[in-house]
Amino acid sequence: MQQSTIAAIATAPGQAGISCVRISGPSAYRVAQEVFRPARAGRRLEDAKGYTALYGFFERRGRRMDEAVALCFRAPKSYTGEDVVELSVHGGEAVVRELLAACYEAGAAPAAAGEFTRRAFLNGRISLTQAEAVMEMIEATGADGARAAAAAMEGALYRRIQQVTGILTALAGHIAAYTDYPEEDVEELSAERLRQALETARKDLKELLDGYEGGSILRRGVRTAIVGSPNVGKSTLLNLMSGYEKAIVTPIAGTTRDVVEEDVSLGGTTLLLADTAGLRETDDPVEAEGIRRSNRKMEEANLILAVFDASQPLSPDDLALAARCRGRLAIAVFNKADLPPRADAAGVEDCFKRLVRISAREEGFSDALRGAILDLIAAEKPDPDAALLANERQRAAAARAKQALDDALDAAEAGFALDAVSVCVDDALDALYELTGENASDAVIDEVFSKFCVGK
């Protein structure tokens, strides 16, 4: 248990209906009682039971500053596992800042970024992956991301990792008993059983790792690059999908130079749209830099919207672009369908997963394009309720564990002594315990919580 009592504003800055200061630690009630006076005579904050609320006033240096509500939690039944008091006042920036200052005067220390959640973790209330899920929830901008975060908070990933550590600890125990106490008549570990256990654990980890990219689609959104030759209507398409005139549109080829980004929501999934400079050979160094950025966006994209001008024959640049889309999650968008058709779509059809005709000048996001996008990403999107690796830290730890199991299988295959296998299994367990935080160094824990906001 921590000795200090910390306080921070737990609500977002700015004007709001109410704002809240959270106080956690052994002196939470002593601090709160200095700044909060119950309205009803005879009621005392120190006597309040957990999960009760009191109406009263925020007072500072004998002056009534605002109305307030105190929400009381008693250790260990609170978010942090410590005594917690939450004081809410009207949501003005000045009053809540003053409330926090008053808490400091009363002896509370400023909370570091993520310190409440860190205490919940250190007090054994949540695992490290669950703590990271709290962060994921705060960052989620789409319904899919929030659902994935809720599953992780509920322990989906933690339980999945526990399945793997369960297999491996049983195996390590068996190997240790067999090699350390041969006289004890421990059942021999057959090569087949050893291989099977290692394979099962490795398969579980491989599945988790394979789902990582898809998970980022749920959490952050689908990185969607709008690419194509100059003047085909890429910026017009971005504006159409965003619902407002975000990007400059002109009849002049080479209008867009910088990447223009806009997030749009499509059926619970966020599309991170990037409109890019038209691809062509150019001597203009400014345009050339724009085109370099277009290419980078295209490489990084989960989904490519390759735009063609349906009213013109396809150019060599168009054909080159189509060829680059082969094997990618890419949709051919034949734009300017309002004009007489002159492009031969059949020439590039087999480079794309879908082909749609639209007129980006017309109002409203075309159903055909929307349908094609939803269709393609549905196949890429993992089940948000499933166990998913949430960030690079988790991915790297899972990858280290899988590598150790690959090594263990190689050692077993090569007929090395069980000791050698056992070293690899221990390495895998170390990596997995670091993932869940059961055996994570202070440096790793610091790194995780430094990404949180103050008050969480």
Ligand SMILES: Nc1nc2c(c(=O)[nH]1)N(C=O)[C@@H](CNc1ccc(C(=O)N[C@@H](CCC(=O)O)C(=O)O)cc1)CN2
């Ligand atoms: N006002 C408020 N709302 C909030 C939070 C909070 O801290 N304060 N939370 C966080 O920021 C989240 C809720 N998280 C919480 C997690 C555990 C406990 C808790 O008291 N657990 C006890 C009691 C459970 C029970 O009565 O059944 C326990 O597990 O022992 C409270 C909040 C979201 N909403």
Ligand SMILES: Nc1nc2c(ncn2[C@@H]2O[C@H](COP(=O)(O)OP(=O)(O)OP(=O)(O)O)[C@@H](O)[C@H]2O)c(=O)[nH]1
């Ligand atoms: N007729 C017709 N014109 C369109 C359509 N979509 C875009 N345009 C026009 O085509 C021209 C170029 O549009 P932009 O959206 O700027 O094209 P772009 O692909 O972003 O061009 P760059 O930024 O130069 O690469 C503009 O004059 C648009 O009004 C369409 O569906 N039909």
Ligand SMILES: [Mg+2]
């Ligand atoms: Mg443009």
